[in-house]
Amino acid sequence: MNNPFENALVQLDKAAKIMNLDKNIHETLKYPDRVLMVSVPVQMDNGETKVFSGFRSQYNNALGPYKGGIRYHQNVSLDEVKALSFWMMVKCATVNIPMGGGKGGIIVNSKELSESELERMSRVYIQKIWRNIGSQIDVPAPDMYTTPKIMGWMLNEFEKLLGHADPGAITGKAIADGGSAGRETATAQGGVYVVRELAKKLGLKPAETTVAVQGMGNVGGFMAKILRGDGYKIVAMSDSKGGVYSENLNLEALFKHKEETGSVQNLEGTQNVTNAELLELPVDILVPAAMENQITKDNVNKIKAKVIVEMANGPTTPEADEILKQNGVVVVPDVLANAGGVATSYFEWVQNVKNEKWTEVEVFAKLEPLMIKAFDEVWETKEKYSIDLRTAAFVKAIERVASKMKH
Secondary structure, three states: OOOHHHHHHHHHHHHHHHHOOOHHHHHHOOOOOEEEEEEEEEEOOOOOEEEEEEEEEEEEOOOOOEEEEEEEEOOOOHHHHHHHHHHHHHHHHHOOOOOOEEEEEEEOOHHHOOHHHHHHHHHHHHHHHHHHOEOOOEEEEEOOOOOHHHHHHHHHHHHHHHOOOOHHHOOOOOHHHOOOOOHHHHHHHHHHHHHHHHHHHHOOOHHHOEEEEEOOOHHHHHHHHHHHHOOOEEEEEEEOOEEEEOOOOOHHHHHHHHHHHOOOOOOOOOEEEOHHHHHOOOOOEEEEOOOOOOEOOOOHHHOOOOEEEOOOOOOEOHHHHHHHHHOOOEEEOHHHHOOHHHHHHHHHHHHHHHOOOOOHHHHHHHHHHHHHHHHHHHHHHHHHHOOOHHHHHHHHHHHHHHHHHHO
């Protein structure tokens, strides 16, 4: 199994070499500032206590409070949480928001818990880490298998322990709990702003550009709809069970079929494809918006897309990355492409801390220039050093973090 934290350090070393990073800062950046490992004892509905393992990695706060999600998944590990917190540092710095990198998780299959067990687990986790979080310290958010409702429980528990309100301590909340308008579509919307800028650089005309999207959650689903609205030709989509392909894919029919049958497959007038096959379709733009490690050394040479826009976190392995570069494929990295999500989490934090409430229109009016500027800076860095966009994003981000660490 490739170790995600080792992958992260390979990326750090690569960027450090190109930018000639101060070796003391380079050495410091190989380690998170602090990692909390906690036991989370939960009284189950049958009266027995079950103990889960929880983590919170606080990687670097040179630019601002640690920021990053909490995931509930049976594969959560210390190395994964450390790697994700490192990538959050890079992501926040790439889009130049004043936040650092953090990430947390609990080793659990949350589907096996009742709602009341889930709530007790979420509250006990906060009881274990509350002295190390807060709107000016570390701001958690949702991630895999955590929801706005869970964030509401966590904030409620945190404020009880703190003894006063601190609504900016946790983001990704429901609107009623102080969440931000536009959060649901923000990641996809940010990705679309990036695609629009990239299309200008590469001279792509939407009406002549075909797109395959892997994943139909908030990110993939909204991304397909917004791109289609821009005139792009969406020809393939998939969910966790598999996908469909058609030169004339009808998105309305597809989403309706998915709602009625629970799957996108077997839609009339389309060809069924597996998730693996979807990645290898002859399209112009491929959007992996599902799980990590989808494009690997084993399938990379079958990829026919000219552009990959990473809307999932870590869908391309480092080995595959090198081969894509040799094959002339443009990869827009996750730390840039899907940063609309964390940018909007930051906007939620600002609204909470300043006691303001912005409309969705106001949120996107702030998100668009932020994403365009980040894209332009990464593109400029790519040109300056003649490197790929991922390495350019890392160089740009680490420059920002390093310049703060010097002061």
